[in-house]
Amino acid sequence: xxxxxxxxxxxxxxxxxxxxxxxxxxxxxxxxxxxxxxxxxxxxxxxxxxxxxxxxxxxxxxxxxxxxxxxxxxxxxxxxxxxxxxxxxxxxxxxxxxxxxxxxxxxxxx
Amino acid sequence: xxxxxxxxxxxxxxxxxxxxxxxxxxxxxxxxxxxxxxxxxxxxxxxxxxxxxxxxxxxxxxxxxxxxxxxxxxxxxxxxxxxxxxxxxxxxxxxxxxxxxxxxxxxxxxxxxxxxxxxxxxxxxxxxxxxxxxxxxxxxxxxxxxxx
Numbered sequence: 001x002x003x004x005x006x007x008x009x010x011x012x013x014x015x016x017x018x019x020x021x022x023x024x025x026x027x028x029x030x031x032x033x034x035x036x037x038x039x040x041x042x043x044x045x046x047x048x049x050x051x052x053x054x055x056x057x058x059x060x061x062x063x064x065x066x067x068x069x070x071x072x073x074x075x076x077x078x079x080x081x082x083x084x085x086x087x088x089x090x091x092x093x094x095x096x097x098x099x100x101x102x103x104x105x106x107x108x109x110x
Numbered sequence: 111x112x113x114x115x116x117x118x119x120x121x122x123x124x125x126x127x128x129x130x131x132x133x134x135x136x137x138x139x140x141x142x143x144x145x146x147x148x149x150x151x152x153x154x155x156x157x158x159x160x161x162x163x164x165x166x167x168x169x170x171x172x173x174x175x176x177x178x179x180x181x182x183x184x185x186x187x188x189x190x191x192x193x194x195x196x197x198x199x200x201x202x203x204x205x206x207x208x209x210x211x212x213x214x215x216x217x218x219x220x221x222x223x224x225x226x227x228x229x230x231x232x233x234x235x236x237x238x239x240x241x242x243x244x245x246x247x248x249x250x251x252x253x254x255x256x257x258x
Contacts, residue, residue, distance in 0.1 A: 043166050
């Protein structure tokens with residue numbers, strides 16, 4: 001059940017970020033100054049932490065989505081759905097361990 | 111006199127027996143687009159957050175450098191279409207599950223549809239009408255190839 005709840009919550013969060021992200025990127029069509037001013041706010045420490053949360057949501061939604069596909073199409077998918085959820089969590093931890101230090105160095109050292 | 115209750119998860123209206131089964135194609139779309147989006151979005155995050163100085167290197171010149179290449183234009187446009195429709199259909203599922211009342215449901219779904227349609231149009235126009243070297247702009251804000 002928690003995989004289902006988390007899939008919905010991360011999905012909604014990613015959707016609303018996507019709406020904002022398309023609008024901020026569209027500023028490249030206004031002027032270089034306008035785009036740089038807004039993208040500069042993505043490079044602050046608070047937003048840097050927010051980006052860790054965003055990537056965490058995306059990585060969970062991606063891995064759990066692949067798990068859902070395996071449950072639907074792999075003949076043994078339902079039997080291994082719980083094991084696959086633990087695999088999703090393990091892969092999520094590994095991915096975030098690789099991403100988070102790298103990203104925070106980029107955010108806090110510039 | 112006994113009250114009758116619908117079976118759990120009984121649809122508001124019975125499924126159509128004829129014509130295109132849109133719910134089935136929506137179900138298939140979520141899975142097919144999901145697999146493609148994993149590749150496109152992980153690649154997007156790698157190029158923009160991991161390579162080089164990551165998020166701190168993103169500015170107009172960075173975007174200009176990427177979108178000067180049709181490969182990244184198409185990467186981003188395909189990602190835009192697939193992600194917005196995937197997300198819009200997911201939000202529709204949540205409205206179907208949680209929103210009460212036909213008018214609120216219709217209003218929410220119309221809002222989702224409008225947001226998705228407008229942003230697909232806006233995003234596609236931005237990517238393909240983008241000018242990496244706009245005239246009259248300070249050269250230090252532009253990609254390095256603009257002055258070459």
